[in-house]
Amino acid sequence: MKFYKCAHNFHSMRISFYILILSHIAFLLHSDIALSQDTIKKKTPLRPDSNFIVSYPQDITLGIYTASPLMQVVITPVSSELDKYRSDFRGNFSDQLGFLFSYRGISISAGFKTPFGKKSEPEKGRTVSTGITLKVKKPNYLITAEYRRYSGYYDNNAPNYTALPDGSYYVRSDVQYKNIGVNGVYNFSWKKYSYNAPLTFNDRQLKSRIGFITKAGINYLTINSSDSTLLTETQTSQFTSFNSITSIHALLLKAGPGVGLNIVVFKRFYFAFNYFLMGNFIQYNYSTETAGTSVWYTNANIYTETALGFGYNSRRLFAGFSANGDINVMRIQGANVRTNFASVVMTLGYRFNSPAFFTKGWDKTVGRLKKS
Numbered sequence: 001m002k003f004y005k006c007a008h009n010f011h012s013m014r015i016s017f018y019i020l021i022l023s024h025i026a027f028l029l030h031s032d033i034a035l036s037q038d039t040i041k042k043k044t045p046l047r048p049d050s051n052f053i054v055s056y057p058q059d060i061t062l063g064i065y066t067a068s069p070l071m072q073v074v075i076t077p078v079s080s081e082l083d084k085y086r087s088d089f090r091g092n093f094s095d096q097l098g099f100l101f102s103y104r105g106i107s108i109s110a111g112f113k114t115p116f117g118k119k120s121e122p123e124k125g126r127t128v129s130t131g132i133t134l135k136v137k138k139p140n141y142l143i144t145a146e147y148r149r150y151s152g153y154y155d156n157n158a159p160n161y162t163a164l165p166d167g168s169y170y171v172r173s174d175v176q177y178k179n180i181g182v183n184g185v186y187n188f189s190w191k192k193y194s195y196n197a198p199l200t201f202n203d204r205q206l207k208s209r210i211g212f213i214t215k216a217g218i219n220y221l222t223i224n225s226s227d228s229t230l231l232t233e234t235q236t237s238q239f240t241s242f243n244s245i246t247s248i249h250a251l252l253l254k255a256g257p258g259v260g261l262n263i264v265v266f267k268r269f270y271f272a273f274n275y276f277l278m279g280n281f282i283q284y285n286y287s288t289e290t291a292g293t294s295v296w297y298t299n300a301n302i303y304t305e306t307a308l309g310f311g312y313n314s315r316r317l318f319a320g321f322s323a324n325g326d327i328n329v330m331r332i333q334g335a336n337v338r339t340n341f342a343s344v345v346m347t348l349g350y351r352f353n354s355p356a357f358f359t360k361g362w363d364k365t366v367g368r369l370k371k372s
Contacts, residue, residue, distance in 0.1 A: 063100035063349025183217030241334035
């Protein structure tokens with residue numbers, strides 16, 4: 001059993017390494033024109049129509065945000081007769097306080113827990129969360145590398161298969177979820193429609209516009225129990241096909257077309273919406289207490305992704321509200337395994353003129369990375 005755990009840990013480390021390499025490559029590609037003025041002829045940069053979009057790549061953008069996350073993992077028997085034995089794992093999150101930094105099309109955000117939010121409900125246990133996001137943008141695309149990890153859930157469906165009274169919760173501090181991914185959005189309408197404006201605040205959309213976009217990405221996720229099986233003996237005594245499963249590992253390849261809409265009033269107030277119809281190709285395996293790690297299996301599905309936001313975006317000051325999320329569905333050992341993630345975010349920030357010493361230091365750092 002230890003061998004399989006070590007093998008899985010090695011596989012997770014390898015996936016993490018690939019993600020870091022992809023992020024580094026994206027960084028280098030983005031900085032291709034930063035320092036090569038003397039030795040390499042600059043390529044003509046893409047320039048959106050200034051009547052519709054204004055960009056501020058030379059400004060330092062600093063922001064602060066609060067996020068209220070939602071994370072749900074549902075394991076449901078395919079047979080409706082066994083539905084009472086499903087697990088509906090939900091996180092008891094405190095709100096997050098985070099910081100945003102953007103410069104020359106690179107955006108980094110990191111969030112930390114606060115004492116506020118659902119954490120005040122001790123009967124639901126405690127969820128520990130970590131999230132880091134790196135975004136690299138050009139006028140015609142946005143690449144996002146993301147790491148999310150959540151530990152500690154409660155089973156909202158426990159009263160249906162246990163003697164617990166209604167309104168009680170079965171706390172599962174051992175259940176963990178981790179997602180590492182790189183996703184890219186290509187904007188076919190980049191000259192007049194900015195997908196980035198309500199996301200990174202590097203751009204301002206000056207006039208209302210609709211745009212056609214497409215999205216693709218790769219994610220590696222794990223759902224596991226740190227000290228037991230994902231489902232209890234009471235559940236698997238009836239739902240036998242999921243017996244002794246301790247962890248699920250999945251590699252997801254997804255792609256699909258989308259549409260975006262920015263409505264702008266007085267060149268500063270905006271409402272943004274986007275919608276994607278995604279195809280999801282999934283490779284997965286699972287580990288059990290008795291048989292170790294299974295072979296890799298394959299399935300596929302179609303789902304939708306939506307996001308919306310509204311706020312104020314001026315030359316210097318910006319403030320925005322946004323809501324977004326994603327859904328993944330897999331069929332494993334007679335069960336539908338669904339993960340739901342959503343987050344409601346409020347952001348406040350300001351753009352500063354970049355001081356000369358910072359610009360020089362940035363250029364030197366990028367130059368060294370290019371030579372390494």
